[in-house]
Structures are given as structure tokens and as C-alpha cells.
Amino acid sequence: MKKKIIILALIIFAGTIFDGFAEIVYMNDGQIIKGDVLREDDLSITVxxxxxxxxxxxxxxxxxxYGDRDLEEVNILKxxxxxxxxxxxxxxxxxxxxRKEKTSKNEIIIKKSDIKQMSSKSIIPLQTGMSFKVGVFNPLSSKGANFxxxxxxxxxxxxxLTFIKNTRIFIEGGFTKLDSDSGVDVYMQVIPxxxxxxxxFNISNFYIIPRVxxxxxxIEFNDGLNQPTQGYDFTAIGGVGLEYxxxxxxxxxxxxxxxVxxxxxxATLNNVMGGVVISYLF
Incomplete structure (x- = not known):
């Protein structure tokens, strides 16, 4: 008697485990239905x-x-x-x-030949670039030099930087020559x-770009009286750009x-500069 009860219990337990296949059904309208398939034919399924x-x-x-596998997030670099x-x-x-959205009915098909990298983590591809600027350099406190x-x-x-999204590091060089209204031969040449x-910060096609x-x-400085002197000044820059x-x-x-x-x-010399910029990314 005990043997029959054990066999019956095993049959019921097995039936509970194998009754249907766990699955996720994605409908044409974007609806997602999770459950077990009880029946399936050529025209319909019962879930x-x-x-x-x-x-x-x-x-x-x-x-x-099939197998109760939900959609996983994926990042694709083409x-x-x-x-x-x-x-x-x-x-x-x-x-x-x-799918862009898990519940969206719209699906995107991408050829594997067009894919460079695919990952469940965020992808930040390495991208070099250069920029050119033309602007006005205006000294704020040149004191007696009157630049x-x-x-x-x-x-x-x-x-x-591939480890910080939307961040770039770059080396910048420039040239300006400041003339003084206190004398014809008085000038200061600056090569930062x-x-x-x-x-x-990306907003549609616009980019707001703070930088430090x-x-x-x-520095080459000529006071109009002696030979020009040369030296190196510590330089700090902070500002913002707007690019389309x-x-x-x-x-x-x-x-x-x-x-600047x-x-x-x-001595110290504070300055502001502004102008136009064109940037090219490889």
C-alpha cells in the first residue's frame, strides 16, 4: 500500500514539473504574456x-x-x-x-556583418578628433602695459575616455600677440x-561642452626699452562651448x-577669449 502511495505521489509531482513548457509570448501589439504552454497546433496555442x-x-x-527566457539588454556597436x-x-x-523598448512591437534587424561589437554592458568606442578655433583674446588686467x-x-x-561616457581629453595649442597702446614697440606674445x-552634454544635434x-x-614680452624677455607662465583655462x-x-x-x-x-594676467570652433571626429 505504501509503495502505491509513493508511486502515485511521484507521478503527481512529475506531472506538476513537466506539465507544459515555460515560455514568453510576444504579441504583435507589443504585449508580453508569460506562462506555460498547455496545447499547440498550427493555428493557435493555449497558455x-x-x-x-x-x-x-x-x-x-x-x-x-521558450524556456522562460526574458529579453536581455544589449548594446551594439556598428x-x-x-x-x-x-x-x-x-x-x-x-x-x-x-527591440528599442521591451514592450514595443517594432523590431530592428541588424546584419552581423555590420556589427563590430555586441555586449550587455555599455560600449564606448575610442574616437579621436581635432578642432580649430579663431577668436578674440582680451586681457582684463594688464595694468600699465595697456594691452x-x-x-x-x-x-x-x-x-x-572609454571608461567615462561623453568625456574627452585633448591637448590644445595656440598663438596670439598683444600690442599695447602705450608704445609702438610694446607687445606680449603668448603661445599657450x-x-x-x-x-x-547632448541635446538633439546640439552639444553643450564645459571644459577645464x-x-x-x-611668453615673449617687449617693454619697448630693453631686449625682449622670454619665460613660461602657468596657465589655467575654464569655459564652455556650444556646438551643432x-x-x-x-x-x-x-x-x-x-x-584664461x-x-x-x-605677476598675473587674467583674460577672456571667445570665438568660433570647428571640430572633426575620426
Missing amino acids: KTKYQTQNIKKKHIARIM IDGSIIEGYLVDQDNKQVII QSSLIFLGSIGLN ITLNLNYN GAGLSM EIIERTLRFGVFSDF HLREKN
Whole structure:
């Protein structure tokens, strides 16, 4: 008698385990149904969910994921440099199918030949670039030298930080020559070379770009009385730029405004500069 009871209990337990296959049904309208398949034929399936049992026509079903496997987040870096974030629906040796939103009915098919990298973690591809600036350099506190505003030319080259999203590091060099209204031969030539860090806030096609930097400036000063003197001043820069993306991930054009602090042992010179910038990303 005990043997029969044990066998009956095992049969009931096994039936509980193997009654249907756990799965996720993705409907054409974006609805997601989780449950166990009780029956299936060519036209429909019967699914038992936590709350009810329902019969679903296959013409309303976009996809069935067997084994209770939910959609996983995926990040795809394409050969052209673009990044697509979404949820992995399915894949084979030729293509990958993803959804931007888990419950969206729209699915994106990407050929594997167009994919450079695919990961469940965020992908930040290495991207080098350069920029050129033309602006006005305006001394704020030149004291008795009475330096006038002058054109400044700047160029930089850099790359993004792959471990901090939207952040770039770059080296910038420039040139300006400040003339004085106190004498014909009085001038100061400034060649700043700085290491900078900026962050790109993206709003549609616009980028707001705050930056900070520090370095040295090669200074040549002529007081009009003696031979020109040369030296190196500590240089600190802080400012912000606004750029518009003309060609996606490649070309931007915008404006910038910076505060520039020059310091030597016995003197400091505060300046502001602003102008236009064009940036090219490789």
C-alpha cells in the first residue's frame, strides 16, 4: 500500500514539473504574456498564466521565447561607429533582432556583418578628433602695459575616455600677440599649450561642452626699452562651448567662451577669449 502511495505521489509531482513548457509570448501589439504552454497546433496555442488560461491565435503572435527566457539588454556597436541600445529578441549566424523598448512591437534587424561589437554592458568606442578655433583674446588686467584685444588661433587633438561616457581629453595649442597702446614697440606674445578635459552634454544635434585645462604658456614680452624677455607662465583655462552637429559623429561647428589665467612669480594676467570652433571626429 505504501509503495502505491509513493508511486502515485511521484507521478503527481512529475506531472506538476513537466506539465507544459515555460515560455514568453510576444504579441504583435507589443504585449508580453508569460506562462506555460498547455496545447499547440498550427493555428493557435493555449497558455496558462498566473491568473488565467487563454487561447491565442498564432497570427497575433510575433515571437515565442521558450524556456522562460526574458529579453536581455544589449548594446551594439556598428561598423559605421553608431551605437544601438535595446533588447535582444533573437539572433542567428547572419543577423540580430532587437527591440528599442521591451514592450514595443517594432523590431530592428541588424546584419552581423555590420556589427563590430555586441555586449550587455555599455560600449564606448575610442574616437579621436581635432578642432580649430579663431577668436578674440582680451586681457582684463594688464595694468600699465595697456594691452589691447587681439586675434587668437587655437588647434587641438584628442580622444574620448572609454571608461567615462561623453568625456574627452585633448591637448590644445595656440598663438596670439598683444600690442599695447602705450608704445609702438610694446607687445606680449603668448603661445599657450594646455591639457584639457571636457564633457559633452547632448541635446538633439546640439552639444553643450564645459571644459577645464592647465598647462604652460611661452611668453615673449617687449617693454619697448630693453631686449625682449622670454619665460613660461602657468596657465589655467575654464569655459564652455556650444556646438551643432552638421554631420553625425563627424563634423561640428559652434562657438566658445573661456577664462584664461596666466601666472608667473611676480605677476598675473587674467583674460577672456571667445570665438568660433570647428571640430572633426575620426
